[in-house]
Amino acid sequence: MPLDAAKLFDFDRLFEDLTAEGFGDWAATLKRETAAALSSDGHGSLTTWIDAWTKLPDIAADTIRLDQGAVEATGLISDDERAELRTTLQQFHPWRKGPFRLFDIDIDTEWRSDWKWDRLQNHVELRDRRILDVGCGNGYFGWRMLAAGASLVLGLDPFLLYVMQHEVLRRYLGPSCPNYVLPATDAIIPPRLNAFDVTFSMGVLYHRTSPVDHLKALHDSLKTGGQLVLETLIVDGDARRVLVPEGRYAKMRNVWFLPTVPMLELWLRRTKFTDIRLIDITATSTDEQRSTDWMTFESLPDFLDPADQTKTIEGYPAPVRAILTATGT
Ligand SMILES: C[S@@+](CC[C@H](N)C(=O)[O-])C[C@H]1O[C@@H](n2cnc3c(N)ncnc32)[C@H](O)[C@@H]1O
Structure with missing residues (x-):
């Protein structure tokens, strides 16, 4: 798609696809809530x-690489355009999730x-799976999921800076790629939605x-037999x-529960996950x-x-993270 066809907050195809798959009511909710979040x-x-x-800058990539650590767009651009791009990218500081490489500019994320x-x-x-990524940040993992063959990735994150980074x-990695980041939280998942083959929640549970x-x-988001990937x-x-x-954890104000793995497994069983x-x-x-x-800003060495x-x-x-998978019933 030419860059001049790239539009900001272009979620129409997502809403159409969800409607075609029988989730029209939810697509209408997403559309309404997204518009509300972006107007507040x-x-x-x-x-x-x-x-x-x-x-x-209106530059188009010759090559896109989503299947490597630094998700990358490459192409011939002038030194002036690269300098202009770097300056503009830095206005979206802080870049937390990545890395990305855009036209030889390494976005070395936190x-x-x-x-x-x-x-x-x-x-x-x-x-060929339909994926939900709850708390997706700027959508870094969505690109990796597309590279692994996902048919659609819907990321939810309430922080508008991350929505904008996406x-x-x-704009450079693929304006028409089915990797979306919507300004929303897990609260937008209705009971028994049963829409996704795989749902990710990484770095969210303790918040x-x-x-x-x-x-x-998360269970409600999944089809019966769908897979959860939980990292916390x-x-x-x-x-x-x-x-x-008691107060902050690693200087973060909004940390509530850090379970043991057996406690986490118990919570998963109680919320009807198996396997x-x-x-x-x-x-x-x-x-x-x-x-x-x-x-x-400060990071782990300061925490x-x-x-x-x-x-x-x-x-x-000190922070230790576990990744678990489980099946929805
Ligand atoms: C620690 S980051 C993790 C980002 C990414 N998933 C990862 O693993 O690197 C947590 C993210 O969850 C988002 N978040 C916080 N509360 C949320 C909620 N209730 N629903 C969805 N996302 C939430 C934050 O804005 C933040 O981007």
Whole structure:
């Protein structure tokens, strides 16, 4: 598709496809809620980001690579255009999830999200599957899912900056690709939606005041027999233990429940998931999450106890993440 055909917030094909698949009522809800979210520009930032988006240089990629760590668009551009692109991309700071490479500009994001992808990609079949990614950030994983054969990826994230980053990336990586990021939360999933073959929730559960309600919503999103991929922070211990931080955890204000793996498995059984499998446990390293030129705020090295890297600055166990898969019933 030529770049001049690229439109901002162009979700019509998504709504049409969902309607054609029998989810017309939900498509209407998504359309209404998306319009509402995009018109409630609390701090005026969205207007600034949209203005920056319109200033992106009109250049088209010769080659797109979605199947590698740095999701990439390449093509011949002038030094002036590259400088203009870099300046405009930096207006969408902080870039947290990636990496991306656009016309030889390396967007070195806070997270090596590709490492998370490497840990899970062989445990989930995505070919011809319809995918929901709840809390998708800027949609990095959606591109990797398309490369793995997904027929449609719907990402939900309430943070408008990440929705805008996706709009920037979509412009060069494929305006017509079925990888969407909508400004919404898990609250938009109605009971018994039964729409998706695979639902991802990565890095979201511990932000929820009610993790069980989050798991119920994920279950509702899935077709019978559909697969959940769940990634979250965990602590060591048995099925009777869950850490609820007194205040901040790793300087984050909005962390509520860090279960043990047996506790998480119990929550999954109670919310009617079966075939629960633990596929990975990894302690987050300061190589995987760190400040960069594209995310200049504090990062993991600042969140750990300088005298003991196995603890957060508050004295809690340092971040360890588990990935589990489970089947919806
Ligand atoms: C730690 S990031 C994880 C991003 C990505 N899934 C990953 O694994 O790298 C958590 C994301 O969840 C989003 N989020 C927070 N509450 C949410 C909710 N109730 N529903 C959907 N997304 C939510 C945040 O805006 C943020 O982008």
